[in-house]
Amino acid sequence: MNKRTALRxxxxxxxxxxxxxxxxxAQAGDFPSKPIRWVVPYPAGxxxxxxxxxxxxxxxxxxxxxxxxxxxxxxxGAIAVADLMRSPPDGYTLINIDNGILVFNAALYQKLxxxxxRDLQLVxxxxxxxxxxxxxxxxxxxxxxEFFAQVRAQPGKFAFASAGAGTPQHLxxxxxxxxxGLDMTHIPYKGSSPALSDLAGGQVLAAVTDYAAAxxxxxxxxxxxxxxNDSVRHPSMPDVPTLRELGIEGAEAPxxxxxxxxxxxxxxxxxxxxxxxxxxxxSPEVRRRYGEFGIQPVGNTPEEFQTLIRGEVKRWHxxxxxxNIRLD
Numbered sequence: 120m121n122k123r124t125a126l127r128x129x130x131x132x133x134x135x136x137x138x139x140x141x142x143x144x145a146q147a148g149d150f151p152s153k154p155i156r157w158v159v160p161y162p163a164g165x166x167x168x169x170x171x172x173x174x175x176x177x178x179x180x181x182x183x184x185x186x187x188x189x190x191x192x193x194x195x196g197a198i199a200v201a202d203l204m205r206s207p208p209d210g211y212t213l214i215n216i217d218n219g220i221l222v223f224n225a226a227l228y229q230k231l232x233x234x235x236x237r238d239l240q241l242v243x244x245x246x247x248x249x250x251x252x253x254x255x256x257x258x259x260x261x262x263x264x265e266f267f268a269q270v271r272a273q274p275g276k277f278a279f280a281s282a283g284a285g286t287p288q289h290l291x292x293x294x295x296x297x298x299x300g301l302d303m304t305h306i307p308y309k310g311s312s313p314a315l316s317d318l319a320g321g322q323v324l325a326a327v328t329d330y331a332a333a334x335x336x337x338x339x340x341x342x343x344x345x346x347x348n349d350s351v352r353h354p355s356m357p358d359v360p361t362l363r364e365l366g367i368e369g370a371e372a373p374x375x376x377x378x379x380x381x382x383x384x385x386x387x388x389x390x391x392x393x394x395x396x397x398x399x400x401x402s403p404e405v406r407r408r409y410g411e412f413g414i415q416p417v418g419n420t421p422e423e424f425q426t427l428i429r430g431e432v433k434r435w436h437x438x439x440x441x442x443n444i445r446l447d
Contacts, residue, residue, distance in 0.1 A: 155213065156189050160217075162192045162310040164312035167376055168188065195227075203380075210389070221428050222432050241428065250372065250374050251329075251353070257321040274302035277303050279304070290444075291372040299367050347362070354413055375427075393418075
């Protein structure tokens, strides 16, 4: 082989090696060229749905392509993840993911049907925020201390609602029960909206909920917030004490809602999506809409989001096992 032939072969090999990168860059440059579907694992009307719809509207205008929200509730997020896995890894299908899908489910189910680390590529964290211990007309307690006293006095009598078994709302209440010494029955619903409707109707005593889902109920007086499960008071409800102020230590459990795509999506497309979602949630319009519910957008990088989730796994998995909570 002469020198000229060798140089040609080396140049050809170099071009072939760079092909995947150029293809990914081309895809990112052309992206998006068709509508994007944003899958939400809960029914319309809940907090996760609200977060997606508000951001999707601004993203549509920014990207000059429709961003369509598609609700796929059920099975603690597994139905929505299965829907995502049937879609090609091309960046045109997003999914809202929360603590339940990313952190809790792997400890709650022996046969989950998906592996969060293997099957999901994190894009960005939309929001991270506290949740509230809320009651409706079934409770006569004037404050959290009276509520705890009434529940302790009649163990097993009262029920609490959640957005579903194994959801952040459920696990947060289980943590409160453990730390406050409460004995209550769990009634899971298919999403925050039906759970809060029954709470407001007096069918259940209490629930843990995020402000995005319950803000309207609080403002109308149909629900009352007794405590916030954060280290500081919520700016939208400064009169509501933290659990720590009430002497309940170790019950902080913020809810997190982010965006993911199917694993195998080219890095260039993931970065394009992260930037598009970040632009949307940090826009004045979305900031204003989120701010009406006391929500602060985040928009971090995929790497930062992954580090955060790995820390949550280390925190929650031992606790779930110690509480002996299984869903299969």
